[in-house]
Amino acid sequence: MYSQKSLPAYNPQAIEPKWQAQWEADGLYLAGRAGDRPKYYCLDFFPYPSGDGLHVGHCRNYVPTDVVSRFKRMQGYDVLHPMGWDAFGEPTEQYAQRHNIHPRQSTDQNTANFRRQFRIIGASYDWSREIDSSQPEFYRWTQWFFVRMYQRGLAYRDTNLQWWCPTCQTTLSSHEAVGGVCWRGHTGITRREIPAWYLKITAYADELLNSLEEISWPEHIKSMQRNWIGRSEGVNIHFGVPDKQGIASRQITVFTTRTDTLYGATFLVLAPEHEWVEQLTQEAHIAEVQSYRDQAARMGEVARMVESREKTGVFTGGYAIHPLSGERLPIWVADYVLPGYGTGAVMGVPAHDMRDFEFAKRYHLPVRVVIVAPGIGTADEQPQQADTGDGYLVNSGEFNGLSNQEAALRITERLVNSGLGEPAVQYHMRDWLISRQRYWGTPIPIVYCSQCGEVPVPEEQLPVLLPEIDDFRPDGSGRSPLARLESFVNTTCPRCNGPAQRETDTMGGFACSSWYFLRFTSPYYHEGPYEEQAMRYWMPVDLYVGGAEHAVLHLLYARFWTQVLADLDLLPFREPFPRLLNQGQMLAPDGQRMSKSRGNVITPDRIVEAYGADALRVYVMFMAPFEQDADWTAEGINGARRFLNRTWALYRDTYFQGIESQGRDAELERWLHRTIRQVTERIESFRLNTLISALMEFSNALGERHRAGAWRTQTFHQALETLLCLLAPAAPHLAEELWQLTGHEGSVHTQVWPAWDRELAREAQMRVAVQVDGKLRAVLELALDASEENIRQTALEHPRVAQHLAERKIIRAVYIPGKVLNLVTGDA
Ligand code: ANZ
Ligand code: ZN
Numbered sequence: 001m002y003s004q005k006s007l008p009a010y011n012p013q014a015i016e017p018k019w020q021a022q023w024e025a026d027g028l029y030l031a032g033r034a035g036d037r038p039k040y041y042c043l044d045f046f047p048y049p050s051g052d053g054l055h056v057g058h059c060r061n062y063v064p065t066d067v068v069s070r071f072k073r074m075q076g077y078d079v080l081h082p083m084g085w086d087a088f089g090e091p092t093e094q095y096a097q098r099h100n101i102h103p104r105q106s107t108d109q110n111t112a113n114f115r116r117q118f119r120i121i122g123a124s125y126d127w128s129r130e131i132d133s134s135q136p137e138f139y140r141w142t143q144w145f146f147v148r149m150y151q152r153g154l155a156y157r158d159t160n161l162q163w164w165c166p167t168c169q170t171t172l173s174s175h176e177a178v179g180g181v182c183w184r185g186h187t188g189i190t191r192r193e194i195p196a197w198y199l200k201i202t203a204y205a206d207e208l209l210n211s212l213e214e215i216s217w218p219e220h221i222k223s224m225q226r227n228w229i230g231r232s233e234g235v236n237i238h239f240g241v242p243d244k245q246g247i248a249s250r251q252i253t254v255f256t257t258r259t260d261t262l263y264g265a266t267f268l269v270l271a272p273e274h275e276w277v278e279q280l281t282q283e284a285h286i287a288e289v290q291s292y293r294d295q296a297a298r299m300g301e302v303a304r305m306v307e308s309r310e311k312t313g314v315f316t317g318g319y320a321i322h323p324l325s326g327e328r329l330p331i332w333v334a335d336y337v338l339p340g341y342g343t344g345a346v347m348g349v350p351a352h353d354m355r356d357f358e359f360a361k362r363y364h365l366p367v368r369v370v371i372v373a374p375g376i377g378t379a380d381e382q383p384q385q386a387d388t389g390d391g392y393l394v395n396s397g398e399f400n401g402l403s404n405q406e407a408a409l410r411i412t413e414r415l416v417n418s419g420l421g422e423p424a425v426q427y428h429m430r431d432w433l434i435s436r437q438r439y440w441g442t443p444i445p446i447v448y449c450s451q452c453g454e455v456p457v458p459e460e461q462l463p464v465l466l467p468e469i470d471d472f473r474p475d476g477s478g479r480s481p482l483a484r485l486e487s488f489v490n491t492t493c494p495r496c497n498g499p500a501q502r503e504t505d506t507m508g509g510f511a512c513s514s515w516y517f518l519r520f521t522s523p524y525y526h527e528g529p530y531e532e533q534a535m536r537y538w539m540p541v542d543l544y545v546g547g548a549e550h551a552v553l554h555l556l557y558a559r560f561w562t563q564v565l566a567d568l569d570l571l572p573f574r575e576p577f578p579r580l581l582n583q584g585q586m587l588a589p590d591g592q593r594m595s596k597s598r599g600n601v602i603t604p605d606r607i608v609e610a611y612g613a614d615a616l617r618v619y620v621m622f623m624a625p626f627e628q629d630a631d632w633t634a635e636g637i638n639g640a641r642r643f644l645n646r647t648w649a650l651y652r653d654t655y656f657q658g659i660e661s662q663g664r665d666a667e668l669e670r671w672l673h674r675t676i677r678q679v680t681e682r683i684e685s686f687r688l689n690t691l692i693s694a695l696m697e698f699s700n701a702l703g704e705r706h707r708a709g710a711w712r713t714q715t716f717h718q719a720l721e722t723l724l725c726l727l728a729p730a731a732p733h734l735a736e737e738l739w740q741l742t743g744h745e746g747s748v749h750t751q752v753w754p755a756w757d758r759e760l761a762r763e764a765q766m767r768v769a770v771q772v773d774g775k776l777r778a779v780l781e782l783a784l785d786a787s788e789e790n791i792r793q794t795a796l797e798h799p800r801v802a803q804h805l806a807e808r809k810i811i812r813a814v815y816i817p818g819k820v821l822n823l824v825t826g827d828a
Helices: 012-025 056-074 090-099 103-120 136-151 201-214 219-229 259-264 283-298 301-305 354-363 404-417 509-514 532-538 553-567 604-611 613-622 634-653 666-684 688-707 714-727 732-741 788-797 799-805
Strands: 039-044 078-080 155-165 170-172 190-199 231-242 248-256 267-270 313-321 328-334 345-348 421-427 446-449 453-456 490-492 499-502 543-546 580-582 766-772 775-782 808-816 820-827
Touching (some): 039 056, 039 532, 056 543, 056 688, 136 155, 136 509, 231 259, 231 404, 283 313, 283 328, 328 354, 345 354, 404 421, 509 553, 613 688, 613 732, 634 732, 688 714, 688 799, 714 732, 788 799, 788 808, 799 820
Parallel strands (some): 267 328, 543 580
Antiparallel strands (some): 231 421, 267 345, 313 328, 446 453, 446 499, 490 499, 808 820
8 A cells, every 4th residue: 555655754743733633623532421431530730830831850740641541541441631720829929920920911821831831742631621720710619618618617717826938928837837948948937926717637637647548659658648647645644833832723734655754754844835834934033934935936936846956945933743753843944845736845854855855954954764774773873865765664653663665554544543644646737727918819708797707708609709900919018918909808798798808818729739630520510619420420530640749738638628528528538549659750961850040951842843742752751660760861862762763664664565464473473462461561550661661672573573574474464553552652643643554544542452362461481592603683582481492493483593594504502591592503
């Protein structure tokens, strides 16, 4: 049908846009035209449409999910592979601010660019389901959920010390303020006392922790969530504080995980913010304590948590009574005790706690050893450091001699039985602060009425529209720019119709990304956040892929939101993402992160233009195992392109020469079936670099047979056809073009995924290299129990070996079992 000349050279720049347009016109990627096919929901993390657009590093996320989606479609699944924009939030707003345009405008520009870039890499998104979290039809439902949570007591307003980022000019959640740096990378964050809205994520701490066991996520992500939640089992112990008459008139309660060290407590420490500091402080100490408190208030919590910082504090002049020994313990105030954890008070056990030890040394407080290592027997009077290890009790009254684990149980029991303490569980996680004093976000749907107080905006009045204002910049007042807009602020109370004021804070962007995956199931639905039937059909997400930098923020919030919705009877499941994968990072050729400021960004635009989208796709999978970091290299992308060139040439040189299709090639047939199996299994298990190597090996094997003149077989012909289907997910354009050129009907992407024969696809267990006169000519894949005779026979039949033996005779054959067969020849 074709002559060699009629097949043009491989030209991805001509092929790719043509097919992209065709596939979209044909609606190849539209989800939900199911019939009775099984569903598969394959989702990428909701990207924020940055002004810089995509760089090739992002393709390590988007290409693999695209490959899986295409593969699943060919396997007969109804695939939902959607894309949308996490458009609200600080990143967009700051970008707009820097470029002096409105965030609405920058969002529209940036999403257009993203859409274009996704198209040129051949991403198979169902664009009819695109969503944008900054559009009223989306954020209306973010507000709706908020109101539902409010009604459940899961959203509340509180005035607290908040994290404040002076650069972002907004409060931050504690999740966004780790290590003294805001999540956007700004240092210098401080605390500010501002009323703000919270979601009660702490109420879900246990479930968020326990159900981690049920989901298939990378272990490091789970362990980051565990640490973040930070569940800690301990005991609240009450220490009496006597008044002037010596009557224990009040109690200080401390939280400890080490009741075994109770007899080693030689002082108590209160956080400077502790509510009783003032009452407990004796006359002579008031000035000093007050100035210490002021100083602590100026310091960030994160700074206070730095272990290496010198421990400081002040004595209140007051004393408490040890619950078991009756000793008088001085009460101190120190900023290493944090107000928001436990009870904000600790018992100081310098002999066994490092921080307490440092503190005691500095202020010459007594150190009493109560645990000694086995076989030591007596306590060191002057330990040089805190001993946090296990051992046996000393200096502990009736508990002496017990192992410390045993003592912990017995002392706890004693405290509980005598009403001096009770078991307590603490979490390091705090409630989710959702308020932002910024413009570009979902307005919090609450109204303040002087008669009715806090009133949620009724469902039928949603959305509370974000007003279009030109001046969206914060003014340093600590209030949202919306507060300047009287027409927005002044409203009527939904309850009494009296004059009222709107809340002017907006929600942080993580609110949108906590439920967007539900919206994709029915993005045009107007009666609710999603249509019940569509949600039941598509959810939960079958495969969720994105970067590990979201280990706690997005991925914890989305799980929380889902669990809340389940409790509100809005969802029939409690975990949104049963299977999660994190791609490795792609670094620039210089081994650095790609960034505009370093000038090392490589864009897909440039690569597609120079090498084609298929080469880009092949390379980002081939460069390294999916989870591993890897550097972009010029050789790598060249190698990918050469592979595609070779594959193209293979078809040009064989298929288009007219295939007579006679006879079988048993070895090739086994190879073919093995390849089908490998490709299938490797996509399923996300071993995408070896997916590409299986395709390369097979394509090379065909090329080798062609060069050896051993290609006019029916098997070869069949292999060429099947290979196009196997290539279709990874190199969709090349596969489609060749599929059409070889005269097939319909798109290669609508073909049924090839099946393999189990017997034929059995993995070879041994690889034997065949050398002819010292040169490697073939690698045979053989059953482990293949006999030497059998191996020699297979080698002689191998086309390339046969080629090099032509007109020569074998003088000697040396076989090193399981490794090499050396054939030495002489003139025939
Ligand atoms: C006495 C003690 C003796 C402690 C000992 C430890 C070792 P996690 O595991 O993180 O829950 N603590 C309690 N509340 C605190 C607060 N608000 N700020 C700073 N530290 C606080 O840690 C629990 C331990 O942290 C508690 O057990 C308490 O010190 C301290 F040999 O009590 B421990
Ligand atoms: Zn009212």
